[in-house]
Amino acid sequence: MTAPPATGSAPTADALHRIRVRTLWVLSTGQILGGIAFGATASLGAVLASRISGDDSLSGLALALVTLGTAALAVPLARLAQRSGRRWALSIGMMIALAGVVVVVPAAALRSFPLLLLGFALIGAGSTANLQTRFAAADLATDSSRGRDLSVVVWATTIGAVAGPNLVGPGEALGQLVGMPSLTGPYLFTIAAQLLAIALYLVALRPDPLLLAQHLVRAETVDATRVAREDRPRLARYAIITIAAAHGVMVSVMAMTPVHLVHHGESLNVVGIAISLHVAGMYGLSPVFGVLADRLGRITTILIGQVLLIAALLTASFGQHSTSAVTIGLALLGLGWSASTVSASALLTEASSESHRTRRQGRSDLAMNLVAALGAIGAGVLLGGLGYGGLALCGLVIVALVVVLTPFARR
Structure with missing residues (x-):
């Protein structure tokens, strides 16, 4: 089945349930594969940029270009999904990211910093696809399962994203065997994972969840209530913010942590473990936050996320000279990101009518990555001027903005 049923027909309730479950399995598997690519980029991007440029203050540009690439493709891929479905949008995003990895390797060999940044910008397309996957999980969800469905797909990223940084050592050894430049060997695993993800989406994401959801609305079936909703732009704006x-807070601190730890004499293996725990915090407990969002409410769970972010920033700042404290702060940072993102993504989906939903989802991904890109660029400057502790404290200003806006969203 490659398309929704013809106009006037619709799947039965049981068939729709089976489609929803199978879609979640496909999206979750794709997230595992996509997580491997994210883990390798997060672990090595800043260090690779620092070594090739010869300037630590430019190390944040690696992740900044990834996020800028993600932002640049967020709206075009959302429009593509609106027209052609999630299957093609996700597949093309991963194809562009694969091209980025192919550019990074020769850039490292040539020690070309501009070429390296171009490669990271293209890799951002893979992050766009990974972000869009969580919205794809909500396309066919009900009100009582939206947070859970979305969070299950987010959780699946844990497996790949935790494995990615821990493949740095084996990947580097494999890269040396085949004559690859220093710090690029782990991208061999990234290439393999992205090829598998592309094949998975093209072959298995049928019927397309977004096209089927659109068909349910047009056919005015009973199940159309899953996606046909009253538009609430104020709540949608709050969710996007x-x-x-x-x-932005997560990327700013996480991007500079590898550089901070390496400067304190830690090995790449220790850096990999710290990033793995951070990524585990981002994705590992997302189903818990999804259930909390469904039961306690989206905004209540968002506030839980802000408390976790505050705890993370204070721990990282006052414990900046302790590798253990920095690692704990990173784990809390991931948990705060998870609670905030899962609940706000569910809120954005159900606060938007079907005609506005995909467009707003693309704008949300655009906004989050523009903020993250600016944060990553500024983080390198702040690291040099205020130190790691000062950088973490600056993140409290952004968290305070969300807390201040919450009462207005409730009303």
Whole structure:
């Protein structure tokens, strides 16, 4: 089945349930594969940029270009999904990211910093696809399952994203065997994972969840209530701001942590473990936050996320000279990001009518990555001027913005 049923027909309730479950399995598997690519980029991007440029203050540009690439493709891929479905949008996003990895390797060999940044910008397309996957999980969800469905797909990223940083050592050894430049060997695993993800989406994401959801609305079936909703733009704007703020804080601190730890004499293996725990915090407990969002409410769970972010920033700041404290702060940072992003993504989906939903989802991804890109660029400057502790404290300003806006969203 490659398309929704013809106009006037619709799947039965049981068939729709089976389609929803199978879609979640496909999206979750794709997230595992996509997480491997994210983990390798997060672990090595800043260090690779620092070594090739010879300037630590430019190390944040690696992740900044990833996020800028993600932002640049967020709206075009959302429009593509609106026209052609999630299957093609996700597949093309991963194809562009694969091209980025192919550019990064020769850039490292040539020690070309501009070429390296171009490669990271293209890799951002893979992050766009990964972000869009969580919205794809909500396309066919009900009100009582939207947070859970979305969070299950987010959780699946844990497996790949935790494995990615821990493949740095084996990947580097494999890269040396085949004559690859230093710090690029792990991208061999990234290439393999992205090829598998592309094949998975093209072959298995049928019927397309977004096209089927659109068909249910047009056919005015009973199940159309899953996606046909009253539009609430104020809540949608609050959700977009929350997602962007949490992502900006997370990226700013996480991007500079590898550089901070390496300067304190830690090995790449220790850096990999710290990033793995951070990524585990981002994705590992997302189903818990999804259930909380469904039961306690979206905004209540968002506030839980802000408390976790505050705890993370204070721990990282006052414990900046302790690798253990920095690692704990990173784990809390991931948990705060997870609670905020899962609940706000569910809120954005159900606060938007079907005609506005995909467009707003693309704008949300655009906003979150523009904020993150600016944060990553500024983080390198702040790291040099205020130190790691000062950088973490600056993140409290962004968290405060979300807390202040919350009462207005409730009303």
